[in-house]
Amino acid sequence: MRLKTLTASAALLLCALPGISQARDTALFLPFDKVVQQMLAEKKLDGSVKFYLAGVQPRGKTTLVRAGSVTNKKTNAFNKTDEAACEWALQSALLTLQDAARQANANAVTNIVSFYKKNERKDAKTYECHAGAVIAGVALKGDLSRVD
Numbered sequence: 001m002r003l004k005t006l007t008a009s010a011a012l013l014l015c016a017l018p019g020i021s022q023a024r025d026t027a028l029f030l031p032f033d034k035v036v037q038q039m040l041a042e043k044k045l046d047g048s049v050k051f052y053l054a055g056v057q058p059r060g061k062t063t064l065v066r067a068g069s070v071t072n073k074k075t076n077a078f079n080k081t082d083e084a085a086c087e088w089a090l091q092s093a094l095l096t097l098q099d100a101a102r103q104a105n106a107n108a109v110t111n112i113v114s115f116y117k118k119n120e121r122k123d124a125k126t127y128e129c130h131a132g133a134v135i136a137g138v139a140l141k142g143d144l145s146r147v148d
Contacts, residue, residue, distance in 0.1 A: 024133050028086055029126040032112075035090045044091065049101045050108045050147065051094065055124035058108055058147045065106040065144045070115060071096040072139040077131055085136035086129035093140050104144045112142035 032053055039045040052058050073092035077085035097109045114121040114128035116139045121128050129138045 024131070026082060026131045027116075028082055028129045028131060029123070030083060030086055030090075030129060031125060032090075032127045033125070035087050036094065038087075039091055039094060045094065045098060048107065049098045051097070051112060051142075052108060052110045053112045053124050053127075054122040058110060058145075061148045062108070062110060063146045063148070065104045065146055067143045068141055069097060069100050069104075069109070069144050070139070070141045071100075072115075072137065074135050074137040076134065077136040078134050080136075082129075082131035082136065085131055086138065089129060089136050089138040090127060093138050097140065097142060101144045106144035106146055108145045108147045109142040110145045110147075112140055115139040115141040 032051075036045070036051055040047055050058065071093045073089045073096065075085055075089045075092065080088070097112075101107065101109055112127075114123070116128050116130055116137070120141070127138060127140065129136060
């Protein structure tokens with residue numbers, strides 16, 4: 001009797017595994033400036049480094065300091081909306097880019113593109129985020145620059 005119960009339990013578990021192993025990977029395209037403005041208002045960003053998506057030109061002379069700075073940030077998406085998890089991951093990415101800019105003596109990150117799985121996606125208003133059941137991720141690539 002016990003063997004039948006164990007066999008039935010094992011069979012049920014094996015039937016459930018394909019559904020569990022097929023992780024959700026939803027691509028979202030969300031407003032970039034909303035998160036930047038929120039971080040500035042909350043003083044998470046100090047404003048010393050400006051962020052410009054590809055297609056948005058900064059005012060003034062731009063000098064490239066270092067091209068192709070990449071950040072890839074993930075966050076726990078459990079018990080969060082996809083949008084909230086994506087915003088959290090973008091905040092981490094922006095903080096990393098801000099630190100990289102400061103270390104390179106740059107005051108801007110220009111030509112920012114989404115770089116998820118090393119695929120560039122340019123958009124002058126949105127960033128790409130991939131949300132799953134337990135993890136959300138944002139990858140960005142941008143140029144560290146000085147804008148006068």
